[in-house]
Amino acid sequence: MTTTEPLLDVRDLSVTFARKSGPTVHAVDGVSFTVRPGETVGLVGESGSGKSVTSLAVMGLLPRRGVRVGGQVLFDTDDLLTLPRDRMRDIRGRDIAMVFQDPMSSLNPVVPIGVQVTEVLERHQRLRGDKASAAAAELLSRVGIPDPTRRLKEYPHQLSGGMRQRALIAMALACQPRLLIADEPTTALDVTIQAQIIELLKELVQDTGAALVMITHDLGIVAGLCDTVHVMYSGRIVESAGRRELFAEPRHPYTGGLLASVPRLDAPRGAPLHPIPGSPTDVLRWERGCAFAPRCPNRLDACTDGPPPLETLPGRRLRCLNPLSETEEVPA
Amino acid sequence: MTEQTSASSAEDVLLSVRGVEVHFPIRSGVLVERQVGAVKAVDGVDLDIPRGATVGLVGESGCGKSTLGRAILRLVEPTAGTVTFDGTDLGSLAGEELRRMRRQLQMVFQDPMASLDPRQNVQSVLSEPLRAHGVGGDHTARVRELLDLVGLPASAANRYPHEFSGGQRQRIGIARAIALEPQLIVADEPVSALDVSIQAQVVNLLEELQDRLGLTYLVIAHDLAVVRHIADVVAVMYLGGLVEQAPSDDLYATPLHPYTKALMSAVPIPDPAVEDTRQRILLQGDLPSPADPPPGCRFHTRCPFRQPTRCDDERPALRTVEGHPQAHRVACHWAEDIEAGRIQPAASAVIEPDPAPDPDPAATT
Amino acid sequence: MSLSEIEATTESEQLEQPAGNLRKEAWKRLRRDPVALVGFGLIAFFVLVAILAPLIAPYAPDAQPGRGMITPTNIPGPSADHWFGLDASGRDEFSRVVYGARQSLLVGVVATLIGMAGGLSLGVLAGAFGGKVDAVIMRIVDVMLSIPGLLMAIAIAALLGASLWSVMIAIAIINIPVFARLLRGQMLAQRGSDYVVAAVSIGVRRRPIVLGHILPNSISPVIVQATLTLATAIIEAAGLSFLGLGSADPRVPEWGRMLADTQRYLASAPHLAFFPGIAIVIAALGFTMLGERLREAIDPKYRR
Known part of the structure; x- marks a missing residue:
């Protein structure tokens, strides 16, 4: 074990949504993970996996009505879940910043980019006037926006998707946060622009020493970026490992299934794809057994008897009663 | 248009596209609208689709592929x-003739979801084409x-579209x-709106149907790995x-155009061992803007790889390059020099592999 | 974003439900909505009153049971015999308000139906053909919209002469552009949608595409608008009658006309203004409440 204290320590986080009709939904259920300073952690999952809800819960951005959040989210020594609203607002933006998937809806369409960036600087760093503008221009150029002084005067719709995402990252960086949470930051972007943004995030993490939580459905992004990866399915973590271990030896049938179903650019042509049967909506409720059981090729009878525990193995956590063997490549 | 080489005419071509342009007029004016320009969404494309084959059309959003x-x-x-389908010039058809050809x-x-009428059940969705063409x-x-x-x-x-998963x-x-x-x-991004674990199901289904029904596909996608x-x-x-434009294997083995190279190097591969050793061209x-193309x-x-001559004043046409199959064609003036390494990319655009230092493997508690 | 994930997790549960369509779901939501239920209740109440008027009203609308008791300075208010009091001619105000429901609902419904029919025809033409047809129809609609509604209604009603029909036609005409615009906008939006492109690519003919796909998917907001128009039509009808453009027949009481007749006695007999006024407000409120909630139940934007 390293001696570094975790920067973020999520313990047994659960989020339930009460609905007017129908049963309550456990969007996130007993999720625990840590993020150390300078570390890049990936939360991977498909729609309905709870990865985005997890990040919103950490940021305190879930709506209050109809939502119950349980567990602890320790940042330094503060539990973000019990922090008063104004303290949380201070931490958000100054210590923890977030970048969203859709840069257009995260920016105010009727306010110039410059004003939006300087606003953050004024609020959290108490910069004023020319100093704030100069700092804003520097930030934009730092995230690779050419001609920043002119760009500051422009409105979000005048920027391309990639530039908007850069502007958002600039805003997130304005206060040199110690933790950056990026929720599918490149999903709306083209692949060459995605490469630019990923490269930018890598650089920023290296230069500033900030920690990064990357939320994505794209295993390829995780493979090149994250130190530690947590795979989520239907609200729970099913497998966690360092990225090399995870990709070299996926143990959970879901992780293995995902890897086997994604076409690889470098695979020989005609290599068959092994899709996971069913869809992410064919889930079992965790109380009744493993949520992945209905789609799992390795299913045992015991899998549907009750929720499988998250076991800690050397260098790995795994929630499976019948994992892939360590040599097995993919489930057929 | 450029004369086609014998390589493609020898094949049984089902669909042939020659010099197709789609320009959307940009109009302006308060009372009297005048055309002030055009968005050149498609600006001169030649493409042959052999019968029974799958042709992939890749590019990023806004490139005009859709x-x-x-x-x-x-x-x-x-x-x-012109677009010629099985010997018929589609442009010469109109009205009822065109409608019948749509079969x-x-x-x-x-x-x-958007491509299905929310008020139609599946029975109605699937029998509509039969009704439209009077299939008994x-x-x-x-x-x-x-x-x-x-x-x-x-x-x-008997179910309605909203009752199904993607x-x-x-x-x-x-x-x-x-x-x-x-x-x-023509499949326009057939899997990009689907969950990762579902994409392979649909890809496999398309391949299976092609084998069973002898279909010819034009698959339009931004995802190079899928294509x-x-x-x-x-x-x-x-x-x-x-x-x-090239046979799939040739293109992925030896991309000749700088854009193809950049595109391929940008696609993340779900394998840390590969990711850590790749060179990227950013x-x-x-x-x-397609309204004002360079x-x-x-x-x-x-x-x-831009060079001071030719690149900014002479539009390159698709051509073959020595040492590559006839079917591999590229629109770059400097393809030979780039391939031979005589022209190197700008240093600022190249990201050399830089494996992130691996933290201790026990980092997962 | 978080919500879409929640939707996704609950999708499997939806799959287990028996097959149903969007209208059924909207109906289900509406049945659980208290505001809609109150609105519906108010409307049902007025419809019943209108139908059962002869049974409910103690007097005929033109009977003058209190003729002897009336002087211009003394018009008796509510009493045990006459719940809403008497009017200036000694007629029973309650009976007249009850009978008045017939006129208001009739004018509202007929005017809305005519306006909707006219608007839909124009809207379908414009939305289905687009281009020049669309441009011409929409210019006409723009001209109609540029004239203030009530002013135009007054002009039309005056031109046609004072009668119930002229009120209905006047109100219908001023509502045509509203429906035409609404439907055309909806249809144009649907025309570019993927499922319409899909129908074209399959080779479906234009008519089934317009009538089978575009129109049914455009009509919901029109139904909502019709409900809301009913409310304004009732108010507008009262307004036109108030100005003396409605039926002058004393045997057919009409709320707007009753208000107009009251003007001179407002100081001595405020109840004469109060009861018809309240009737108009409540009837209009019923349709507005139902219409607003109908919109929310049908419009996907309000879902979740």
């Missing part, structure tokens, strides 16, 4: 050029057969496209024009 697909199906009118050319859409017989039985072909239970017929909806869309036993299917998997021939599009900036080579404003 518009080209729709122009082929006459869902948008090409402003110039042969079908489309699969990106967003399966037992529609209920045919619908059941179609559902079976795409792997859905017969009970799906992957199931896309199966319905595919069933509709094959209902009339068409020869060509690499499914296509025999791949065409790469940038800002309204094709920059490279493109500068964004796609220029002169010369469309790509020269972002090209890391």
Whole structure:
């Protein structure tokens, strides 16, 4: 074990949504993970996996009505879940910043980019006037926006998707946060622009020493970026490992299934794809057994008897009663 | 248009696109509207689709690939050029003739929810093409057969689109496209709206149907890995024009165009061992506006291999390169020099592999 | 974003439900909505009153049971015999308000139906053909919209002469452009949607595409608008009658006309203004409440 204290320590986080009709939904259920300073952690999952809800819960951005959040989210020594609203607002933006998937809806369409960036600087760093503008221009150029002084005067719709995402990252960086949470930051972007943004995030993490939580459905992004990866399915973590271990030896049938179903650019042509049967909506409720059981090729009878525990193995956590063997490549 | 080489005419070509342009007028004015310019969404494309083959058309958003697909199906009118399908010039058809020809050319859409009428149940969705073309017989039985072909239970017929998951909806869309036993299917981003674990199901289904029904595909996608998997021939599009076209294996083994190189190096591969050792070519900036494309080579404003001559004033045509098969064609003045390493990319555009220091493996507590 | 994930997790549960369509779901939501239920209740109440008027009203609308008791300075208010009091001619105000429901509902419904029919025809033409047809129809609609509604209604009603029909036609005409615009906008939006492109690519003819796909998917907001128009039509009808453009027949009481007749006695007999006024407000409120909630139940944007 390293001696570094975790920067973020999520313990047994659960989020339930009460609905007017129908049963309550456990969007996130007993999720625990840590993020150390300078570390890049990936939360991977498909729609309905709870990865985005997890990040919103950490940021305190879930709506209050109809939502119950349980567990602890320790940042330094503060539990973000019990922090008063104004303290949380201070931490958000100054210590923890977030970048969203859709840069257009995260920016105010009727306010110039410059004003939006300087606003953050004024609020959290108490910069004023020319100093704030100069700092804003520097930030934009730092995230690779050419001609920043002119760009500051422009409105979000005048920027391309990639530039908007850069502007958002600039805003997130304005206060040199110690933790950056990026929720599918490149999903709306083209692949060459995605490469630019990923490269930018890598650089920023290296230069500033900030920690990064990357939320994505794209295993390829995780493979090149994250130190530690947590795979989520239907609200729970099913497998966690360092990225090399995870990709070299996926143990959970879901992780293995995902890897086997994604076409690889470098695979020989005609290599068959092994899709996971069913869809992410064919889930079992965790109380009744493993949520992945209905789609799992390795299913045992015991899998549907009750929720499988998250076991800690050397260098790995795994929630499976019948994992892939360590040599097995993919489930057929 | 340029004369086709004998390589493609020898094949049995089902669909042939020559010099197709789609320019959308930009109008301005308060009372009297005047055309002040045009968005050149597709600007001179030649493409052959051999019978029974799968041609992949890749490019990023705004490159005109979807518009080209729709122009082929006459869902948008090409402003110039010809599309010849099985010997018939589609541009010469109108009204009822065109409508009847649509039987042969079908489309699969990106967003399966949006492409289905929310008020139509599956039975109605799948029998609509049969009704439209006066196909007789037992529609209920045919619908059941179609559902079976795409792997859905017969009970799906009485349900409505919103009751299905994304992957199931896309199966319905595919069933509709094959209902009339068409020869060509244009699939516009058929899997990009689906969950990762579902994409492979739909890709496999498309391949399976091709084998069973002898279909010809034009698959339009931004995901190179998907296209690499499914296509025999791949065409790469940038800002309204094709920059490279080659048999799939040749293209992925030796991409000749700088844009193809950059595109391929940008695709993340789900394997840390590969990711850590890859060299990346990063493109500068964004796609220029198709309303005001750069002169010369469309790509020269972002090209890391740009040369001081020719690139900015002479538009390159697709051509063969010595040492590569006839079918591998590229639109770059300097393809030979780039391949031979005589021209190196700008240093700022190249990201050398830099494996992130691995933290201790016990980092997961 | 978070919500879409929640939707996704609950999708499997929806799959287990029996097949149903969007209208059924909207109906289900509406049945659980208290505001809609109150609105519906108010409307049902007025419809019943209108139908059962002869049974409910103690007097005929033109009977003058209190003729002897009336002087211009003394018009008796509510009493045990006459719940809403007497009017200036000694007629029973309650009976007249009850009978008045017939006129208001009739004018509202007929005017809305005519307006909707006219608007839909124009809207379908414009939305289905687009281009020049669309441009011409929309210019006409723009001209109609540029004239203030009530002013135009007054002009039309005056031109046609004072009668119930002229009120209905006047109100219908001023509502035509509203429906035409609404439907055309909806249809144009649907025309570019993927499922319409899909129908074209399959080779479906234009007519089934317009009537089978575009129109049914455009009509919901029109139904909502019709409900809301009913409310304004009732108010507008009262307004026109108030100005003396409605039926002058004393045997057919009409709320707007009753208000107009009251003007001179407002100081001495405020109840004469109060009861018809309240009737108009409550009837209009019923349709507005139902219409607003109908919109929310049908419009996907309000879902979740």
